[in-house]
Amino acid sequence: MNKSKSIREVAALWKKDKRQYVKQSTISAYALILENHILPKFGNKHQLSEKEVQDFTLQKLQEGLSQKTVKDILIVLKMIQKFGAKQELLPLVEWSVKFPTEQKKNELEVLSIASQKKIMQYVKDNFTFRNLGVYICLSTGMRIGEICGLKWCDINLTTETISVNRTIERIYIIDGGKRHTELITSTPKTQNSIREIPMNRELLKLIKPLKRLMNNDYFVLTNEAKPTEPRTYRNYYKQLLKQLEIPDLKFHGLRHSFATRCIESQCDYKTVSVILGHANISTTLNLYVHPNMEQKKKCIDKMFKSLK
Structure with a gap:
């Protein structure tokens, strides 16, 4: 093994290598995880033990971080x-972390059908361009960054589709210990997120009346x-919901509402997954497909009928 280095030193080399292959926003997310969580705890160490990582995991959960957030931190650490x-700078120690059993699964927050109709x-x-963005989200399931990055040239009246080609986000830049934020325009979240979505009649x-008058850029x-x-x-x-006296719901809840309405309408799961731009169908299934008791009964009845 080459001369042993600290995790702080290895992390700096890893980040420099990783920068060649991932988006700027991803590097920014990694940098925040390093600065806020990994380096304060492990930065000066030259190797990790399973017990140290397990204790760190439980500590982060006790501080109020979600299991998903802690798992994201551990992915970076690994x-x-x-x-x-691989670079022979650290000993390879295999570790496996256990998480406490989650007693309650968080319910997905979506608009009621009545609230969705009220907004639309x-x-x-009350047409404004900003209101149109909310309507587009409820009609396509686009993410907020994709809505902010949507240009008139992305709307095709001939094919009656919207092309999702870019996203806008504000990211943290950590440079020499100093932090600042920067608004960037980049490609969407994953390769699957670059997609075409049909527009409905409404x-x-x-x-249609607007598109012909607008500057495509x-x-x-x-x-x-x-x-x-x-x-x-x-x-x-948020102010719009308050004005309409609709219960508070994160903007991402509009995307969840679109997907939930699609599933409720018995659209096939693969199609919903493609429209949403999910990397794989399992994401769609895990988030949105939760059969109710009536559906479970029908399923079992159908199985027994086939036996007869």
Whole structure:
């Protein structure tokens, strides 16, 4: 083995190597995980033990982090250790972490059908470009960054589709220990997120009269060359819900609402997965497909009928 290095030193080399292969926003997320969680605990160590990682896991859960967040931190830690071992800078120690059993599964938050109809009707009666973005989200399931990055050139009236080609996000840049944020435009979350989504008749009615008059290079939400950023748009959306006296729901809940309505309408799961831009169908199944008791009974009855 080469001269042993600390996890802090190996992490710096790993990040430099990783930068060649992943998006800037991903590197930014890794940097935050390192600065906020991994380096304060393990930065000066030259190897890890399973007990140390297990204790760290339980500590983070006690601090109020979700299991998903802690698992994301551990994924980064494991990547650094594997990189260090491959470069012969760290000993390879295999560790497996146990998580406490989650007693309660969080319910997916979605709009009621009545609230969804209320929002969509309000947009029709009170048109603004920002309101149109909410309507587009409820009609396509697009993410907030994708809505902020949508340009008029992405809307095709001939094929009656919306092309999702870019996303806008504000990321943290950590440079020499100093932090600042930067608004960036990049490709969507994954390769599957670059997609075409059909527009329904109602959405087409709203967009058709506008599209012919618009500058193709302008962003839909602002109808200007400069976009709005997700944080600003979230604040606007929050005020809209308050104005309409609709219970508070995260903007991402609009995407969940779209997907839930598709599943409730018995659309096939693979198609819903492709529309949402999920990397694989299991994400869609785990998030949205939860058979109720009536569906379970029908399934068992159907099985017994086949036996007869």
